[in-house]
Each structure stands twice: as structure tokens, then as C-alpha cells.
């Protein structure tokens with residue numbers, strides 16, 4: 001004889017248990033929830049006094065209508081019990097996540113899983129821990145400080161108007177990048193992966209957050225800038241693109257970022273170059289900047 005269906009605590013479900021819930025039905029959490037599976041929630045609710053478990057506020061919200069209405073509909077129950085209980089609006093939204101919501105959660109799960117897998121240099125004892133010093137060297141090659149100082153130094157040495165114009169715009173691009181990344185990091189506030197060691201060379205306070213990767217935005221911005229404004233032989237052009245790509249990858253390998261932080265960083269950096277190109281500073285449209293610099 002098939003054994004009766006049981007809830008997670010081993011209590012039998014069905015008519016005998018109809019004074020409690022019928023877990024797993026779509027209306028009661030078959031679609032998943034932000035705290036834990038609704039299936040488990042309802043099973044737990046069926047055997048505990050309301051309010052006994054305060055681990056999740058959502059639990060309380062869905063608890064009251066369930067208990068007020070007596071029982072959940074069960075196959076074979078009377079017609080008076082057949083109509084589904086009306087849950088509060090916010091619970092219904094939770095229980096029926098949109099396709100977009102499910103897709104985003106899947107993407108997030110894949111992102112976390114992949115980032116953890118790729119974080120092979122996250123610590124000295126990691127599988128590729130011996131590569132960590134090389135990854136950290138790459139990290140410095142994409143850091144804001146060397147790029148800012150290098151650009152300022154070249155500006156001070158440049159003696160052609162054309163060179164100064166390009167460098168002035170590179171400086172503007174780097175500052176714009178710092179500002180936009182800091183704004184986004186402060187807004188999104190996504191924590192760095194748990195396996196990251198916070199041993200980075202000079203950081204700002206927002207750099208405790210990971211979305212988007214500042215190194216990835218800079219890599220995309222600077223490499224697009226160089227490819228558009230420097231005349232380079234093909235092998236050097238390939239090297240610039242490779243540097244940007246490997247720098248992005250190294251962020252995940254070091255455990256500093258999740259894959260989506262870097263992917264979005266590349267996208268943002270690419271977009272930032274378009275902004276810089278659109279607002280291109282020249283002695284014609286920003287004479288003050290160039291005159292001021294000449295007086296230095």
C-alpha cells in the first residue's frame with residue numbers, strides 16, 4: 001500500500017491533515033519564495049502556533065489568512081473548501097514570480113556558481129594560488145592611480161597641441177569613470193564575493209562594493225580610447241585588447257568580483273568612451289581648460 005504523503009516533519013498530509021495546509025500547491029508556494037520554499041513554510045506552519053517562528057517576516061504575513069480561513073483546499077474536500085484562500089497582494093506576487101524574476105534569479109545563481117568556480121587565485125591556498133602575484137600585478141596595471149598619474153605626467157611633458165588635447169580628454173575620461181563607478185557602487189551596494197581577500201592597493205570607501213568592476217570599466221574605456229587615438233601596429237592593438245580581457249578575467253580569478261560585475265563593467269566602459277567622444281574637449285569648445293594648462 002502506498003504510504004500517505006508526509007510533510008517535511010513527517011506528518012501525514014491529506015484529509016486527515018486538512019486542518020493544516022496543503023503544501024506545494026502553486027497558490028501556496030509551489031512557485032518558490034524569497035525566504036525558503038513555501039512548501040516547507042506551510043508544513044512548518046501547520047504544526048506551530050502562529051508567530052512561533054519569527055525568522056521571516058513574510059511568514060507572518062501569509063500566516064494569518066491561512067489560519068483564519070481554517071484549511072487549505074485538498075483534493076476530495078467538500079465544495080465549501082474548494083475555492084483557494086485569498087492571500088494578501090504582496091504574498092501573491094511572491095508566490096507567482098514573473099518570468100523575468102525567475103530568469104534573473106537563475107542568472108544570479110549561475111553568476112555566483114561560475115564566479116566561485118573561476119576564483120582560482122582567491123587565496124594563496126587556492127588551486128592557482130601561485131598565480132596570485134601575477135594577477136595582482138595585472139590589478140595594478142588597471143588601477144586608477146597609475147593611470148591618473150601617468151596621464152598627468154604625460155600632459156606636463158607634452159609640447160604639441162594635438163597631444164595635449166588627447167591627454168586632456170583621457171584625463172576627463174578617467175575622472176568620469178571614477179565618478180560613475182563610485183555612483184553605481186554606492187547605489188547598487190553589491191558585496192564582493194565571500195572568498196575575496198580585501199588586500200587591494202589603495203581603495204576608496206565605495207570599493208568595498210563590487211558592482212560594477214572599476215578595473216573592467218577602465219580596461220574597456222582606456223583600450224577603446226587607445227585604439228581610437230593612437231596609431232599602433234596590429235600586434236600592439238591585439239595586445240591592448242588582450243590586456244583588457246585578461247584584466248577583466250583576473251578580477252574574477254582573484255575573487256574580487258562576480259562575472260556579472262566584470263561583464264557590466266566592460267559594457268559601461270565601452271559606453272563611457274562614447275560619452276567622452278561625444279563631449280570631446282578641444283581648444284575650440286573648452287578654450288579655458290587649454291589656456292589654463294598652458295599657463296602651468
Ligand SMILES: CC(C)=CCC/C(C)=C/CC/C(C)=C/COP(=O)(O)O
Pocket residue numbers: 143144145148178200201202203204207209210212213214215216251256
Ligand atoms: C582622484 C581620485 C579620487 C583618485 C582615486 C583613485 C583610486 C583610489 C581609485 C580606486 C581604484 C580601485 C581600487 C577600483 C576598484 O576596482 P574594482 O575592479 O575592484 O571595482
